[in-house]
Structure formats: C-alpha cells, structure tokens
Amino acid sequence: MDLSDLRIFRMVVREGGITRAAEKLFRVQSNVTTRIRQLEEDLGVPLFIREGKRLHVSPAGHRLIDYADRLLALAEEARTAVLDSRPRGTLRLGAMESTAAARLPGLLAEYHARYPEVKIQLRTGNPQVLATALLAGELDAAFAAEPIADTPFEKQPAFHEELVIVSAASRASVEDRQDMPKTMIAFEHGCPHRKRLEQWYARRGFMAEQTIELGSYHAMLGCVVAGMGIALMPKSVLSGFPESRWLQLHQLPPDEDNALTVLFWRKGASSPNVQALRELLAEQSLPISPGVAAAITA
Numbered sequence: 001m002d003l004s005d006l007r008i009f010r011m012v013v014r015e016g017g018i019t020r021a022a023e024k025l026f027r028v029q030s031n032v033t034t035r036i037r038q039l040e041e042d043l044g045v046p047l048f049i050r051e052g053k054r055l056h057v058s059p060a061g062h063r064l065i066d067y068a069d070r071l072l073a074l075a076e077e078a079r080t081a082v083l084d085s086r087p088r089g090t091l092r093l094g095a096m097e098s099t100a101a102a103r104l105p106g107l108l109a110e111y112h113a114r115y116p117e118v119k120i121q122l123r124t125g126n127p128q129v130l131a132t133a134l135l136a137g138e139l140d141a142a143f144a145a146e147p148i149a150d151t152p153f154e155k156q157p158a159f160h161e162e163l164v165i166v167s168a169a170s171r172a173s174v175e176d177r178q179d180m181p182k183t184m185i186a187f188e189h190g191c192p193h194r195k196r197l198e199q200w201y202a203r204r205g206f207m208a209e210q211t212i213e214l215g216s217y218h219a220m221l222g223c224v225v226a227g228m229g230i231a232l233m234p235k236s237v238l239s240g241f242p243e244s245r246w247l248q249l250h251q252l253p254p255d256e257d258n259a260l261t262v263l264f265w266r267k268g269a270s271s272p273n274v275q276a277l278r279e280l281l282a283e284q285s286l287p288i289s290p291g292v293a294a295a296i297t298a
Helices: 003-015 018-025 029-043 059-083 097-102 104-114 127-135 192-203 217-225 235-240 272-284 290-297
Strands: 048-051 054-057 089-095 118-124 141-145 153-168 183-186 210-213 231-234 247-251 258-266
Touching: 003 018, 003 029, 003 059, 018 029, 054 059, 089 097, 089 127, 089 272, 097 104, 097 118, 097 141, 097 153, 097 217, 097 231, 097 235, 104 118, 104 272, 127 141, 127 258, 141 153, 141 192, 153 192, 153 217, 153 235, 153 272, 183 192, 183 217, 183 231, 192 231, 192 258, 217 231, 217 235, 217 247, 231 235, 235 247, 258 272
Parallel strands: 089 118, 089 141, 183 210
Antiparallel strands: 048 054, 141 258, 153 231, 153 247, 153 258
C-alpha cells in the first residue's frame, strides 16, 4: 500500500466510480481499475461491492477512507515541513556542562523569543560524547571546546573562554614547587578542561596524586571551597557561584589561558533550526572571518 494507491482509492470514492475518477486523475480507466485491484489484493479485503459497472464502497472501504485521508494529509504536512525554510519543530542541541551553565541561557532565551515554533532539547556531555551523538543522528548541533575534527563536521566559532585555576581562598599560590596541589578536581576523561589541567601539571614536572571526578561545576567548586583540591575551568562559570568569596583565582600563562568553544554539526546535515542558531551566534558572539560569514549565508 503506497500513497498513490490511496489517492486513487480516495478519488474513486469521492467521484463515485472509475470513469469520473480517471478523468480527475488524468489516467486511463484501465490503470485506475488495476490500481484499485492491486490495493485490494495488498490489503486482502474488497474495498468496493461491484454490481455490474456500478461500485459501492464496502464496509472495509468505509473504514479505510478515514485512514487514507489522515495518511495523505500527514504526507502533505511532511512535504511542507521539509520544503519550509522557517525554523520549526525540534532543535536537539548538545553542549559541554560549562557552556550550558554560563553561555546558553541568554542565547537560548533570545532564540526562543525569535523562533517560538522551535522546541529546544538540551543534552550535556564532553566533546567525544557529543560528537558521537551527532554522528549517530541523536543531535542536530553541539557546542564544545576545540579541537573538533574537521573531517565529519562543519563548525563555527561561538565563545572565547578565559581559563583559570581555582583553589580555596586560603591557598595563595598553585606554583609553589614545594607545595604543589596534590589533588585535582575534574570531569571524567574526555573533558578538554581536565586535559588542560593534566597538561598544566605535566609542564611543571608534577602529576596529581589523586583525581576527584564529578559531574557538575557547582559540585566541583564546592569541593574546591572545602580545600579538597584545585580545578581548571572557564572563568564565566564562576559568575553564577554564590560562594565565590571563598575561592582564589589563579591566572594561567598567556599561552594556556584561553579556549575556543565552537558550534559544530555533521557536514551536509544543517537545517533551518541550526541555520537560525548560527545566524544568532554571528550577531551576538565572536567577530568572525569573511570566510565563515560567507559559509553562514551559503
């Protein structure tokens, strides 16, 4: 049973016979007759009661006509949605925990105000998890810190992040070689900020004796305040932490203190919803190069 069979069946019912239906459909009568018989064979029931050249809709035909109307209407709705360039439907968005907490509330509020027909679903994870979800078709786009592979993805700059090391307020320095912090507090493996902190230790010839893995920045900061260890994170995360007076911020060297967060999506899989987000980012976020600007409008 396909949609063209249902269209023919519905026209025969509406016009009360094969001849008039064939005229409306610009088909020969034999073709319409054949398609109706094929549909009946496919369903295994007669859709019409035949009395000579006259057709009467059978009980099964009466039941099918309602489904045919709904299926054809749904198919037309799907066709319209696919061809419609307006943002609508669902935007499945991924983001790192820090980006979701500090950067997205205002951005997504503006997006919702502009495109109320779009329902946003947000999922957090590290870049590896988000990239896997994109390739599996579970997300439409995601925010993550570079590096992001160029081969399967397209990307656009989103946010520059200033990175800092945070410790309890009682720790004046994290660079004292006689008193290096022995415990680092971080997300699970795959988090780029954890990798940065591991590299920070390595450059100084040390290795953390213990790593406390947690799933949220507020939990991490709570442990830092308690003096359990140090953490590395975007400075923007601290703006929403109420106990920041109990923290000490330690600046990183210029070649270690920044990270670029990008919006990325699978190549060839952009949509009106993702396009609208890209345009909003271009307005509100980083200055972008002419090449990226051209790609946005392409």
